[in-house]
Amino acid sequence: xxxxQRSKExxxxxxxxxxxxxxxxxxxxxxxxxxxxxxxxxxxxxPTDWRALDPENTLYLDLAAGRVVIELLPEFAPAHAAxxxxxxxxxxxxxxxxxxxxxxxxxxxxxxxxxxxxxxxAIRKAKPTVPAEFDRAxxxxxxFTALIDGDLYAPEVGWTSGFAxxxxxxxxxxxxxxxxxxxxxxxGNEADSGGGTELFVVIGHAPRHLDRNITLFGRVVHGLPxxxxxxxxxxxxxxxxxxxxxxxxRAMRVAADVPAAERLALExxxxxxxxxxxxxxxxxxxxEEWFKYSAGHVELCNVPVPVRAVETxxx
Amino acid sequence: xxxxQRSKExxxxxxxxxxxxxxxxxxxxxxxxxxxxxxxxxxxxxPTDWRALDPENTLYLDLAAGRVVIELLPEFAPAHAAxxxxxxxxxxxxxxxxxxxxxxxxxxxxxxxxxxxxxxxAIRKAKPTVPAEFDRAxxxxxxFTALIDGDLYAPEVGWTSGFAxxxxxxxxxxxxxxxxxxxxxxxGNEADSGGGTELFVVIGHAPRHLDRNITLFGRVVHGLPxxxxxxxxxxxxxxxxxxxxxxxxRAMRVAADVPAAERLALExxxxxxxxxxxxxxxxxxxxEEWFKYSAGHVELCNVPVPVRAVETxxx
Numbered sequence: 079x080x081x082x083q084r085s086k087e088x089x090x091x092x093x094x095x096x097x098x099x100x101x102x103x104x105x106x107x108x109x110x111x112x113x114x115x116x117x118x119x120x121x122x123x124x125p126t127d128w129r130a131l132d133p134e135n136t137l138y139l140d141l142a143a144g145r146v147v148i149e150l151l152p153e154f155a156p157a158h159a160a161x162x163x164x165x166x167x168x169x170x171x172x173x174x175x176x177x178x179x180x181x182x183x184x185x186x187x188x189x190x191x192x193x194x195x196x197x198x199x200a201i202r203k204a205k206p207t208v209p210a211e212f213d214r215a216x217x218x219x220x221x222f223t224a225l226i227d228g229d230l231y232a233p234e235v236g237w238t239s240g241f242a243x244x245x246x247x248x249x250x251x252x253x254x255x256x257x258x259x260x261x262x263x264x265x266g267n268e269a270d271s272g273g274g275t276e277l278f279v280v281i282g283h284a285p286r287h288l289d290r291n292i293t294l295f296g297r298v299v300h301g302l303p304x305x306x307x308x309x310x311x312x313x314x315x316x317x318x319x320x321x322x323x324x325x326x327x328r329a330m331r332v333a334a335d336v337p338a339a340e341r342l343a344l345e346x347x348x349x350x351x352x353x354x355x356x357x358x359x360x361x362x363x364x365x366e367e368w369f370k371y372s373a374g375h376v377e378l379c380n381v382p383v384p385v386r387a388v389e390t391x392x393x
Numbered sequence: 394x395x396x397x398q399r400s401k402e403x404x405x406x407x408x409x410x411x412x413x414x415x416x417x418x419x420x421x422x423x424x425x426x427x428x429x430x431x432x433x434x435x436x437x438x439x440p441t442d443w444r445a446l447d448p449e450n451t452l453y454l455d456l457a458a459g460r461v462v463i464e465l466l467p468e469f470a471p472a473h474a475a476x477x478x479x480x481x482x483x484x485x486x487x488x489x490x491x492x493x494x495x496x497x498x499x500x501x502x503x504x505x506x507x508x509x510x511x512x513x514x515a516i517r518k519a520k521p522t523v524p525a526e527f528d529r530a531x532x533x534x535x536x537f538t539a540l541i542d543g544d545l546y547a548p549e550v551g552w553t554s555g556f557a558x559x560x561x562x563x564x565x566x567x568x569x570x571x572x573x574x575x576x577x578x579x580x581g582n583e584a585d586s587g588g589g590t591e592l593f594v595v596i597g598h599a600p601r602h603l604d605r606n607i608t609l610f611g612r613v614v615h616g617l618p619x620x621x622x623x624x625x626x627x628x629x630x631x632x633x634x635x636x637x638x639x640x641x642x643r644a645m646r647v648a649a650d651v652p653a654a655e656r657l658a659l660e661x662x663x664x665x666x667x668x669x670x671x672x673x674x675x676x677x678x679x680x681e682e683w684f685k686y687s688a689g690h691v692e693l694c695n696v697p698v699p700v701r702a703v704e705t706x707x708x
Contacts, residue, residue, distance in 0.1 A: 181618045182573050182697075212686070227545055230690045258497050258598045269685050283573045283598050283694050287679060290686040303496045303625040310618040364602060368582050370527070371605040375545045379598050382497075 113365040119356045120347075120384060127353040128345040128386065129240075131299070135159070136333035136341075137166060139187075139301075141176075141325060147300035147333075147342055148261055151241050153220060154254050155211035155295035158263050162274035162295070164204035166330045170275070174199065175324035176308065180316025182282030185305040186264060188275050190324055207273035210265070211293045213253035216245060220252070221350045225358065227375040231255075231286040235378045237349035241297060242378050244289055254294035257284050257379035261296035281306040284379040299385045300344055347384040357381070428680040434671045435662075435699060442668040443660040443701065444555075446614070450474070451648035452481060453657075454502075454616075456491075456640060462615035462648075462657055463576055466556050468535060469569050470526035470610035473578050477589035477610070479519035481645045485590070489514065490639035491623065495631025497597030500620040501579060503590050505639055522588035525580070526608045528568035531560060535567070536665045540673065542690040546570075546601040550693045552664035556612060557693050559604055569609035572599050572694035576611035596621040599694040614700045615659055662699040672696070 131149055139146040152159035165171065171187070178186035191197040216222075222245065224236040232244030235255065242255040254260065260280045265272030272293060279298055298305070308325060311318040318324050333341050347354055362376045446464055454461040467474035480486065486502070493501040506512040531537075537560065539551040547559030550570065557570040569575065575595045580587030587608060594613055613620070623640060626633040633639050648656050662669055677691045 179622075181621055230542055230545070230692050231688050267683050285695070286692065287676070287688050287695065289688070291684055306496055307494075307622055307624050309622050361602070369606055370584050373546050373602050373604070377545050377601065380600070380602065 114356055114360055115365050116357060116360050119353060119360055123347065123353045127348055127351045129348050130388070131333070131344050131346065133334035133336075133341065134332065137162070137296070138329075138331045138333060138336065138342075139171075140328040140331070141304055142328065143304050145301055145342065146298055146304050147344060148296045149240070149299045149346070150261075150296040151239055151254070152295065153239065154214055154241075154243075154252075155263075155293045157208040158211055158272075158274055158293050159295045161204050161208050162263070162277070163332055165201070165274055166332055167335065168202050168204060169329075170199065170201060170204065171327050171330040173327065175326050176305075177311075177324050178278075178315060178317045179281075179305075179308045179311050181310045183280070183285065183316065184278040185281050185308060186276060186278040187325075187327060188264070188277065190321065192275065201275070205273055206275065207271055210269040210272070211295070212269070212290045213251045216247070216250045216252045222252075223349050223354060223358075225376070225378055225381070227362065227377070229378055231289055237354070237381075237383065240346045240349050240383045242381075242383075253290050255284070255378055256280050256286055256288045256292075256294065257297075258282070258382075259298040259302050260294055261298065262288075262292045262294040265292060279305055286379075299346060300342060300387075343388045345386050345388050347386075349383060354383075357384075429671055429675055430680050431672060431675050434668060434675055438662065438666075438668045442663055442666045444663050445703070446648070446659050446661065448649035448651075448656065449647065451656075452477070452611070453644075453646045453648060453651065454486075455643040455646070456619055457643065458619050460616055460657065461613055461619050462659060463611045464555070464614045464661070465576075465611040466554055466569070467610065468554065469529055469556075469558075469567075470578075470608045472523040473526055473587075473589055473608045474610045476519050476523050477578070477592070478647055480516070480589055481647055482650065483517050483519060484644075485514065485516060485519065486642050486645040488642065490641050491620075492626075492639050493593075493630060493632045494596075494620075494623045494626050496625045498595070498600065498631065499593040500596050500623060501591060501593040502640075502642060503579070503592065505636065507590065516590070520588055521590065522586055525584040525587070526610070527584070527605045528566045531562070531565045531567045537567075538664050538669060538673075540691070540693055540696070542677065542692070544693055546604055552669070552696075552698065555661045555664050555698045557696075557698075568605050570599070570693055571595055571601055571603045571607075571609065572612075573597070573697075574613040574617050575609055576613065577603075577607045577609040580607060594620055601694075614661060615657060615702075658703045660701050660703050662701075664698060669698075672699075 135150040137148040150159045174189050176185060176187040177190045189199045220238055222236050222238050229235040234245040234247060242257045243252055244255050245252040258280055262278055263272040263274045264276035264278050310316055313319040358381055361381050363372045363374055450465040452463040465474045489504050491502040492505045504514045535553055537551050537553050544550040549560040557572045558567055559570050560567040573595055577593050578587040578589045579591035579593050625631055628634040673696055676696050678687045678689055
C-alpha cells in the first residue's frame with residue numbers, strides 16, 4: 079500500500095493536476111469512458127473546443143524568473159484595457175517593480191515611488207486615471223455559460239469568454255469575479271481613482287467581496303506561480319519594507335508587439351462548448367476512483383478554465 | 394490623489410490586513426465606532442475573547458526559514474491527531490522534507506523515499522495508518538457558531554473551536570472544511586490508507602470538494618507564508634522533480650515538549666463570542682470607506698479566524 083500511496087493520493091488533485099499538465103496533454107483524443115472525468119473530457123476535446131489567445135489582448139509581464147502571460151477581456155472594461163495597453167506601449171511599467179505580496183490575497187505592481195511627486199514615473203500618452211468600470215450591461219452578444227449551483231455573492235454566476243463572471247438579471251448588469259489569477263486595477267477611495275498604473279493579481283482564496291468594487295479586465299493564463307510563490311511582504315498590507323525586496327519588472331509588452339516567433343502559443347478551452355459544460359459537471363460530481371463522497375455542487379472559482387500550449391502559433 | 398493612492402487602496406484589504414497585523418494590535422480597547430469594522434471590532438475585544446493555544450495540541454514545523462505553528466483539533470479526528478503526535482514524538486518527520494507544492498492547492502510533506510521499501514523511514518511506535526475520520530457526530534458539547542449565509546457544499550456551515558466546519562443536521566454529522574491553511578492527512582485510494590505520515594496544508598482557493606474525503610485535524614496559525622511562498626513543484630501534482638529542490642524539515646515538535654521559554658505565545662479569537670459574531674457581520678457588510686458595494690453575504694473561508702501574539706506565555 080505504502081508504495082502506491084503517493085501516486086494514488088494524486089487522484090485527490092486530479093482536476094487541478096490536469097490543468098497544470100494540459101500544456102503537454104495528449105494530441106490524440108482518447109475514447110470517452112463511461113464515467114467522464116476531467117482528464118477524459120480534456121483528452122476528448124476537439125481542436126475547435128479551444129481558441130488561441132488574441133495577441134492584441136495578451137500582455138507579457140517579464141520578470142527575471144520568467145514570463146507571466148495575461149489575457150485581457152476588454153469587453154468588461156474597455157477604458158481600462160485600452161489604458162493599460164497604452165501604459166505598456168509607452169514603457170511605463172518597464173523597470174518598475176512588484177511592491178506588494180500579501181499572503182492569501184494579492185500581488186501588486188507599479189511605481190514604488192508613486193507617492194513621491196518628485197520621483198514618480200511620468201505618464202506620457204496614457205491617462206493617469208479612467209472612470210470605474212465595475213460592471214457593464216448584459217448584452218445578447220456576450221456569451222454566458224451559467225453555473226446551476228448558484229453563488230453566495232451574485233444572483234447568477236457562470237463564464238463569459240473564459241472568465242468567471244457574476245450577473246444580476248433584474249438589473250441587467252454583469253461583472254467579472256475575483257477568482258485566483260484575476261487581474262485588476264488598484265484604486266484609491268474614490269471609485270474613479272484607478273486606471274491601471276497599479277495592477278494586482280489574486281493569489282489566494284477568491285476575495286469575492288471585492289466584486290463590483292474594483293475594475294477587473296484580465297486573468298493570468300501562464301506563469302502564475304512566478305507571482306504566487308514570491309516572498310510575502312512583511313509591511314502593512316503585504317508591501318515590501320525594503321526597496322531591495324521589490325521584484326523588478328524587466329518589461330511589459332503587448333504580445334502583438336513581440337515578434338511572432340517569440341510569443342508563447344497558448345490556447346484556452348472555450349467556455350461556450352459542450353466540452354466545458356461536461357467539465358463543470360465532472361467537477362460538480364467527482365468520478366475519479368479516489369473520491370468517497372461527491373459534493374454534487376461546485377463553486378464558481380473551483381472550476382479553473384483550462385489553458386494549453388500548442389506547438390506552433392495558432393495564428 | 395496619487396500620493397494617497399497606495400494607502401487608500403489599502404482599505405480594500407483591510408480585513409485581511411488586520412488579521413496579519415493582529416499580532417501587534419492595540420492592547421487598549423478603542424471606543425466602538427458607530428459603524429463597526431474588522432479593525433474596530435478587534436480593537437474592542439476583551440482578553441476573555443481570546444484563548445491561548447494548548448501546548449499539547451500545538452505542533453511546530455521547523456524549517457530553515459522559520460517556524461510554522463499548527464493548532465490541532467483532536468475532537469474531529471482523535472486517532473489521527475494522536476498518531477501524528479506519536480509520529481512527531483518519535484522524530485519521524487525530523488530530517489524528512491516538503492516534497493510537493495502545487496500552486497493554488499496544497500503543500501505536502503513526508504518521506505520522499507516512502508515508495509521505496511528499502512529506503513523508507515521506519516515507524517517505531519506510531520501506526521502507519523489509522524481508520525478514516527472524515528466526519529463525526531454532532532454533539533451538544535461541541536460549540537458551533539453558524540454562518541447564516543449558507544454554503545454550496547454543506548447543508549450548514551460555521552465555526553467550531555476556531556475551525557471552519559460543515560454540518561448536516563439531518564444526518565447529525567459534522568466535519569472540518571478545507572479553507573486556506575487547513576491541515577490534513579493525505580491518503581491513497583482506500584479511505585483508511587492515511588494516518589499522518591504524509592501531511593498537507595491548503596495554500597490556494599478552498600478545495601471544498603475534498604471535504605468529507607480526507608481527514609482534517611488542524612490549521613496553520615502562524616508562519617503560513619513559509620509554506621505558501623515555496624517554489625512550486627514542476628512535476629505531476631506539484632511534486633519536486635529533483636531531490637535538491639525538496640525543503641528539509643529540521644524538526645517537528647509538540648509545543649508541550651519544547652521549553653516554555655522557547656514557545657511562541659499565540660492567542661486565537663474565540664469563535665463562540667459576540668466579538669467573533671460581530672466580525673462575521675463586518676465581513677458580510679463591509680463598512681470601510683473604500684467599499685462602494687457591499688455583498689451582504691460572506692463565504693465560510695472568507696472569514697479568517699484572527700490570531701495574535703502575546704507578550705508572555707498565557708499559561
